[in-house]
Amino acid sequence: MRGISTFLLAAAAAAFAPFAAEAQDKTLTVYTYESFISDWGPGPKIKAEFEKTCACTVNFVGVADGVALLTRLKLEGAGTKADIALGLDTSLISEAKATGLFQHAGVDTGMVEVPGGYSDDTFIPYDYGHFAVVYDTETIKNPPKSLKDLVEGDASQKIVIEDPRTSTPGLGLLLWMKSVYGDKAPEAWSKLKDRVLTVTPGWSEAYGLFTKGEVPMVLSYTTSPAYHMVEEKSDRYQAASFSEGHYVQIEVAGILKDARDPDLAKSFLTFLISPQAQDIIPTTNWMMPVAATTNPLPDAFGKLIQPKKTLLLGSDEVAKNRQAWIDEWLTAMSRN
8 A cells, every 4th residue: 555655646746746836937027128137226126025925936138228128029029928018118108008919907006106197007107207417516517407508508518318219218308308399309409419429229328428437417317316325425426407397207017918927917016016116116226116115215315306397298199209209309410
């Protein structure tokens, strides 16, 4: 009997093994932007904390920036390996929905609060920040006080910006210019181009040039100086306050329609707006949390400029006009 029972137990164990392995080896593939998953970004900490609860492995796949993320999803179509797209923003959600690649998230966002009261049943906000020109106080003594100052200012004081075709900050600047200048945006770009040292594919490359001292200004966020205050104990880099207001970026995450484990994906998005994950965002992604945190924000956040006005164009308007506005930008920036 012992031999038979041992054999039966062994057979049962062998039969169960694939299911046990599957339960422990679930993989959640998250497409996002490179700075999110860098060593200093929020990705590694969020992955570690979520994996403690999910009996799964979070597999981050990085691309240059948020616009590049949407482009990759379009190219891959229904065959994409992504379960979640993390790093689009509200400017892109109408275009993303039009792909038919996303499903309703089914996540309770009652605790979420962002500028303008954004709410959506497909894309869940996880942080936000206002775009700003960040400058080096050791080089720039009189920073621009408006977008007009930036456009018409001293061409010898250069700025690095991001490409709106690949980068959400680059797209943000495009929409900021359109919000302020309207139909006169092409003329404004023609003036600004003389101040542009270079255009980078994404934020990381642009900010790297800035901190290496190769350019005194960069298109970034009002929250960027907090990093230098907290991590470097330095007030050297500051954001310029613009009288016309600042364009806001609300970053979102969504679940792909063909996600292999929708419940797991939903759990990840729920975790992303929990106090535990929101605690991680401010001092790793250097953006504002969208929901309650367990710990107060560092004092440095209280020293940041506060935009007098928040600018934001509707996602449908952006989807309808994005290519035409990019074409305007390309034409203006290529003129001699």
